[in-house]
Amino acid sequence: MEELANLFHGFAVALQPYNIMLMIIGITLGVIIGVLPGLGGANGVAILLPLTFSMPPTSAIIMLSCIYWGALFGGAITSILFNIPGEPWSVATTFDGYPMAQQGRPGEALTAAFTSSFVGALFAVIMITLVAPLVAGFALRFGPAEKFAVYFLAFCSFVGLSKEPPFKTIAAMMMGFALAAVGLDSITGQLRLTFGITELLNGFDFLIAVIGLFGIGEILLTMEEGLAFRGGNAKINLRVVLHTWRELPAYWMTSLRSCLIGCWMGVTPAGATPASFMSYGIAKRLARRGNNFGKGEIEGVIAPETAAHAAGTAALLPMLSLGVPGSPTAAVLLGGLLIWGLQPGPMLFVEQKEFVWGLIASMYLGNLAGLIVVLTCVPIFAAILRVPFGIIAPLILVLCAIGAYSVHNSTFDVMLMLVFGVLGYLLKKCNYPLAPLVLAIVLGDKAEEAFRQSLLGSQGSLGVFFSNGLVSTIMALGLVALFWSAIQEGYSRLRTSMA
């Protein structure tokens, strides 16, 4: 019951006029960011993060997380109307959403996408409300060894679950580790890989890397492809919405399954992109009209959108209670928490009750506000895409440069951002995934630190990672995730030989 009282107190915090205003601004900005190709939620949050440093932390995180949800909503708009996924996790939405739009059913597709997003997020928030207090009490058991185990699981799940070949994932991740090693070694207090360059004392800031890799890299790609936006007529009126809503309950099974996949993928820090693909794949295999998938099936929109939004929301739970981000955007938000002096992790739920429950309450309200905003404003947002790329691209570029500069007020960082942009472009051309690289930059030095702290404590014995039930379980899960595809293959081979 104490949790419910906390939640209602949280509603009171989130419903302050100032916070409601930030919520609506955040959703609107987020949708714009989601609509613009090349400017993802992670970039949007990264660029806007410094703007919030002067706000109280609760208000700042409410605004940033609303940008996050807005981006999740917004990504679907361009995917459906123009076949341009504004976000990586809305790639799967294009498979059936775009054919629907071409068949003259854009209203239905958009309504289905937005409503599914809302359902997925709501499911995940309810899960967070019920589970978070449990996680918080249990989190004090996390010493260095347990922390390392969680990081280990995060890295392994990227290797085991992503669609790219595992060796490319590992290569990208190793590059991230190398970049994370630059700067002060916090265990020995020595400088590493700085080559006497003062600017490198601080290491590579992941914000700069993210802005460069995603933002600049995407613009370079778009320029190469000579992409022209073809405007679509995205008129949407209340009748289509109601008509589609009447249809949706028939697909409850798909929704529920996608919610579960999303929550699972969000909590193990795999994120929204694999969740959306996995959910689409399973729906295709299990749905009655599965063979029609790819030709404009509404279920093919519901499945990835529900899972992506559930995962995106659930990703905030490990970030808050364990200090481990479940998605690139959550990783950026984690950086924000540290900047505001909030220590994400075990004590956040104990020491910062108002902050945590204000945030959870804002998840309920933010998503509701988001649904209303996107359903009413779709024609306006779609109009952005009629602006020629030649005008939009420089604007994005300037935004990225400002974002990179304001992290440390340093022009060196702007240069660094451009270098990362070229790197991002090259990696994408060679089909190397960027997410593991960013994950390694963000978590690399933390994982190293936890690993070495554990070994210091155990006087060099690796047994510390299997010294109690908790740490052994997480390590085992990590190993399973790492060898998942091999295990799956072995299992199916075993079945065929048995039959």
Add this chain to the structure above:
Amino acid sequence: MKPSVLSVALAAIAMSCASSTASRAAWEPVRPVEFIVPAGTGGGADQMARTIQGIVTKHNLMKQPMVVINKAGGAGGEGFLDVKTSSGNPHKIIITLSNLFTTPLATGIPFNWKDLTPVAMLALDEFVLWVNAEKPYNSVKDYVDAAKKAPSGSFKMGGTGSKQEDQIITVGIEKAIDAKFTYIPYKGGGEVAVQLVGNHVDSTVNNPIEAVAQWRGGKLRPLCVFDAQPMAYDEPIADGKAWKDIPTCKSQGLAMEYLMLRGIFMSPKATKDQIEYYVELFKKVRATPEWQDFMKSGAFNTTFLAGPDYAKWIEAEEKRHEGLMKEAGFLASAN
């Protein structure tokens, strides 16, 4: 950082008009003052800098805005080098902690406090020996006995940073009681305190402000303070005990003293007028009730020094750190 940059720009425009009419008698800032923190946000130095910024703004102590900027890279080296290279720019001040000495000694970056202009010492931060309240160590003697009885290196001391104040104190304790600890460095004082609550380390030497919440919550127990006399604050904090009731380590047979500088420096080549201006400014800050509340909440030692006394104190302290770090094998050349 964006709003601060914006306000800096706006204020700069406003003042460029006003400065032409300013009198030349005594120096005053004509541009916004950058207040560098050579440590991360949320730490002790950062909290103090932001408190000062708030006081200056609230009481209108300066006509120009004060902008706090964190430059934590390389254990604060980034911040020190930034001020060092801003020679002759009187609009840049820096708050220092012990990394003023330890960072150049441990990393070998080209910096020494003599590169900067000393302004004033604001306070000294205390260090307290903490243990988990569940443990049976009720006095320094219990603690020392347990540490000596434990197999060499199995007793774990958690602290902030590597080769910085917490580890220097740890080495001091080892020498004083002839025992061997394993020192585990963490990123920040708050995290260190949480690790002690979770029993992942056996003791810490957290500053009062870092651990007071856990003491109040009944999770941690203070054993002694590393100062020559007990702290001055007699308001009860937990179990009817006040900061004043914590005995000094020396009186309990643990001969180690350590206090951390919380002082202000400015860019090289500052004129006498400019130094004078900042000394007066910080005297005004110290007189406000907000500052006194802040001192009380962190149980600070409120010694104030400026001018030659301050420089003499720093010089002695630098020698002491060099000695302590040399003994511990923390010097950059020794690695």
